[in-house]
Amino acid sequence: xxxxxxxxxxxxxxxxxxxxxxxxxxxxxxxxxxxxxxxxxxxxxxxxxxxxxxxxxxxxxxxxxxxxxxxxxxxxxxxxxxxxxxxxxxxxxxxxxxxxxxxxx
Amino acid sequence: xxxxxxxxxxxxxxxxxxxxxxxxxxxxxxxxxxxxxxxxxxxxxxxxxxxxxxxxxxxxxxxxxxxxxxxxxxxxxxxxxxxxxxxxxxxxxxxxxxxxxxxxxxxxxxxxxxxxxxxxxxxxxxxxxxxxxxxxxxxxxxxxxxxxxxxxxxxxxxxxxxxxxxxxxxxxxxxxxxxxxxxxxxx
Numbered sequence: 001x002x003x004x005x006x007x008x009x010x011x012x013x014x015x016x017x018x019x020x021x022x023x024x025x026x027x028x029x030x031x032x033x034x035x036x037x038x039x040x041x042x043x044x045x046x047x048x049x050x051x052x053x054x055x056x057x058x059x060x061x062x063x064x065x066x067x068x069x070x071x072x073x074x075x076x077x078x079x080x081x082x083x084x085x086x087x088x089x090x091x092x093x094x095x096x097x098x099x100x101x102x103x104x105x
Numbered sequence: 106x107x108x109x110x111x112x113x114x115x116x117x118x119x120x121x122x123x124x125x126x127x128x129x130x131x132x133x134x135x136x137x138x139x140x141x142x143x144x145x146x147x148x149x150x151x152x153x154x155x156x157x158x159x160x161x162x163x164x165x166x167x168x169x170x171x172x173x174x175x176x177x178x179x180x181x182x183x184x185x186x187x188x189x190x191x192x193x194x195x196x197x198x199x200x201x202x203x204x205x206x207x208x209x210x211x212x213x214x215x216x217x218x219x220x221x222x223x224x225x226x227x228x229x230x231x232x233x234x235x236x237x238x239x240x241x242x243x244x245x246x247x248x249x250x251x252x253x254x255x256x257x258x259x260x261x262x263x264x265x266x267x268x269x270x271x272x273x274x275x276x277x278x279x280x281x282x283x284x285x286x287x288x289x290x291x292x
Contacts, residue, residue: 009249012230025157036169
């Protein structure tokens, strides 16, 4: 202990010190830690299951909501019509270019 | 390791066993360290039953967090820091439970006290401690009851050294004033 501490108070604390030590306290603590030992893995498992369930529910909700938004856009947007037309034209061009190659002996 | 072998083993070895999940080794650590933790909580709380409950909580938290203990040799100071933390949390959560209203306190003389006088001195000191603010109380108790240096108190509480020094000085001054024959007039 540092010398700068008050010696009178130091003596008072020392004189009034108790040093409790009994097996009842040890038993009380170990009884609680034993319960803790079994509870901790169960609690961890439960927490993991809850997190997974919440994540799955959130993902389902997001997919459901985005499908509701995207599907009408896909059918109604002029861009999607243009993309569709572009794909048809690209298909015809490919057919015209590849057909002679396929008919050669 | 048998219980009798555990009783004679070095603390670092017992801590290593407890970290590995040995429940009997942890019980041995509780047996060895209960005096320190219970005495610390008694000084800080005043109320014995509440102090015992907080001391148990400190050991339970230590058991749950043993995996975080970096060095088995540091178990004592690590456990003390857990106990201090638990008490500080309680002081923040329910400060009224850990304080008593102001009252006059006679001066106890620790030299040559008979059992009745010793009990009175213990009660007076306990009451005076309860009148200190939580940061002062924890610093004074760690300095005077636990015999820690300012640096060790800073380590246990996580507070800056300057804060520790001023809390110890101010807290000790107040205790002296309250325990003097003039009581509150010194404050």
